[in-house]
Amino acid sequence: MNGMMMQSQLTLTAIMRHALSNSPNSEIVSVTAENPQHRYNYKQAFDRTAQLAHALTRLGANNGDRIGTLAWNDHRHFELYYATSCSGLVCHTINPRLFPEQIHFIIEHAEDRWLFIDPMFVPLVEALANKLTHVEGIIVLADRAHMPESKLPHYFCYEELIAEESSHFQWPELGENTAAALCYTSGTTGNPKGVLYSHRAMTLHTYGVLMPDAFAIRHDEAILPVVPMFHVNAWSIPYAAPAVGAKLVLPGPKMGCGDTLSKLMRQESVTIAAGVPTVWLALLKYLRDSDETIPSLNRVVVGGSACPWSIMEEFEQKHGVYTHHAWGMTEMSPLGTYNTQVDPTIPTEEAKQLRLKQGRAGFGVEMRILDPQGSPLSHNGKAFGALQVRGPWICERYYKAEESALSADGWFDTGDVATIDHLGYLTITDRTKDVIKSGGEWISSIELENFAMTLDGVAEAAVIGVAHEKWSERPLLVIVPEASANLESGKILSAFLGQFAKWWIPDDCVIIDELPHTATGKISKKNLRHQFAEHLWSQEVIV
């Protein structure tokens, strides 16, 4: 028997309507290419959104068409989010930091019909234009005065495109499973893969982001997403802010600029900001150098990669700002876990250890960890296994993929290896592909590396799995010594004795001058594995 409640659809259109009735005067403040501080309110934003929806209709955009964006965080990108999704189109945000070949692949794969781009990306698009087989026109997010010269065909000015349109649009009644947005994973291996978000997933994720143990944004707050709007919908902040009526402060292309961030935060009384560790390093450096502080700022959310303790400490001690670890991925919309404020009665060191974890899943995300045989492991904070997730804002299938991305029993494998403790605190310990699979058990490369780094004379350390006839893989330790150090493999390995189970200890240690690194400065385990694929074991397995 079914309940007898309204079948109201969970759509982003409902968020727009809610902001229009409850918070028409709340502001959106943006840095744009042409204006260091554009300011208007939700009423004005959604009036222009309606104008844009008319313009898209006039261009001939049809149900489900992908509309590409190459743009930073500003009010026009905000208008694009809603004008596309709420009129039944798909807002396809493209990461301009990718290699041009990847951008080309993504636009072609998505079959974007139009591209809306910031003026600074005109050269990038010009270079690709010949190879874009679906794109029918380029719209530059600027007024006439700020349009770059270009010979691109079908080249339009955003402000002119929408100027004559009506600010009333009859938004369609969309089913909640309608596609709303598309974002490609950066794809360290293989081609990027598209995650096609539905209105339902985005709406539920917005509730998830807003939960009191997560972002907990109140109507009278101001939030600054330093995470780009081309990256997983800026963690849903452009949906969450109007859903509660908070002020939205958008830094345009000034993401890594401590000066601009500090100025925006102080002028707009920002209370909460979200971004990756790098932007916080830039902001903290600026604040140190300028001796400024941001009295309104209450908390920052850190995701993308693990947040060093030094950032948390400096924010708290010098600025009274609490730092929250969050973890997620493109396939999770992205919010997986959030490290909410710890109970103040917890002793300092214990609290620190808790805060360094990735946090806990809020209601809406379920997590499990599996051993190499696929059996669920206990949530005791020690057992580590392949992290799988499920919930209404998690990807079921990649865009255009023929097969489900899920396990037979309906879970999504994150590609991470993790522990979960009895209160649900998640700690990511490794990537599944970097874990060493030895005799049907797993050995964490990161734990071994962390120990190796504590040894005298070790500058860099990496542990990789190398094929082994009997054990499938065995760990190989690769060391780069400090300049003057004189290291010996045998001595290094014997330091591991007593610190780890015997079968965890690397079978061999190789000392080399340099490790291969990725473009972002991380050790490239992939290249390292390739380099040592034919490694001949110099000693017997200890087990």
Place this chain on the structure above:
Amino acid sequence: MNGMMMQSQLTLTAIMRHALSNSPNSEIVSVTAENPQHRYNYKQAFDRTAQLAHALTRLGANNGDRIGTLAWNDHRHFELYYATSCSGLVCHTINPRLFPEQIHFIIEHAEDRWLFIDPMFVPLVEALANKLTHVEGIIVLADRAHMPESKLPHYFCYEELIAEESSHFQWPELGENTAAALCYTSGTTGNPKGVLYSHRAMTLHTYGVLMPDAFAIRHDEAILPVVPMFHVNAWSIPYAAPAVGAKLVLPGPKMGCGDTLSKLMRQESVTIAAGVPTVWLALLKYLRDSDETIPSLNRVVVGGSACPWSIMEEFEQKHGVYTHHAWGMTEMSPLGTYNTQVDPTIPTEEAKQLRLKQGRAGFGVEMRILDPQGSPLSHNGKAFGALQVRGPWICERYYKAEESALSADGWFDTGDVATIDHLGYLTITDRTKDVIKSGGEWISSIELENFAMTLDGVAEAAVIGVAHEKWSERPLLVIVPEASANLESGKILSAFLGQFAKWWIPDDCVIIDELPHTATGKISKKNLRHQFAEHLWSQEVIV
């Protein structure tokens, strides 16, 4: 085109699973018939819930069967909530304060197969037992030692019923539209009507309740619902607390007992509590008399009827507790609006006026007000009209009703008349049936009454609409004078001149000794209208 996200179902089962993974140790503390302080945690609670689900299966309960409860707020009632809903049954909570005839009607209409009742309700059920045609057995929520003697057939002890069952149950994978709970409106006119809540509605409502501008319950809080679990699922608190892992404190039958409430709050460090104004009057009186205070208590939520300013003032000034007005109804699960903490920069008097309003709708509830012709009115805080609502946790159709409860365009009429201001603040001004419909326009009875009450010598005042040939209805003012007062109709009416539009002013004033009242002490406008149905107008209509 649809998105490609997981179709995870929104069910109460997911809340149970979430609490089991993330907050197994969070406590539920209850006052029960036999125990002034029963204490266990979510793990233990859901273990027993599984036992109860087995027992219900053994009794022969089938998909969609209604299981009636007549019980106060305690851990066994909590177990019933989840064991029924999560196994595909319907948890039908019955208000024991209704007249026995109404209780009989409700049990028969719902076709409850079993009743789970507190020991104190055994006599009530005994009196009805002969007339219950669907009930197959009575289970008393007690252990053997506390079972009242009874000759009821099929009379069981709860603790014995579940004792031998396994604490593992294979919960079914329910669709989110499956019926989860049933609650009847008290029904001031006609028979009570049942609202059949779905898992989806309850889950989304839980997110709504938890929003940062609403209850905003964090994992490290303790919440005390003084609103009964037989009344609209205790405002969803039994779902919201485990969804975040908060401690749940349940006062059993001690709802109106200031002593018990104060003791529970202090012992369990309660941070938030919710209830109707009456319970807060009782608590504040107890605190005054005992000179106690509740340091942990941070805020109280007040619903059910408008909260007098004196309660808000005393809570805030003497106890540092913020009082939040909330408004809703059984048909709304119940949360409609919530009056969140006002911006501290708003001047005192303005803040007071805001706080006395019913609050704002959170994302998930849409509101509109219509004029007598059915056209939407502006949200300017002045125009008042019939309040209609829509959203995913609002009733579409009453249980067993053949017709939708909605307007042709899909809105639910609340039966209230209200204003909404430009920020979405709602003020209920009247009941639709009490508004005077004069010449196609509406006159608020409450505004006229409030003015009449300010006149010297007036003890009580009521304004009702009385049939009028030309204007359909015209307002009649009925006055009860203070003991020694010597009032004249003409003088009273002339006091209205200049205070209201001319056509609002009552056409006549009748002075009588006593007004009819309802059982709860309110003026019975229904009886008053009946009494004056044949009223002959003594003066011409002014318009």
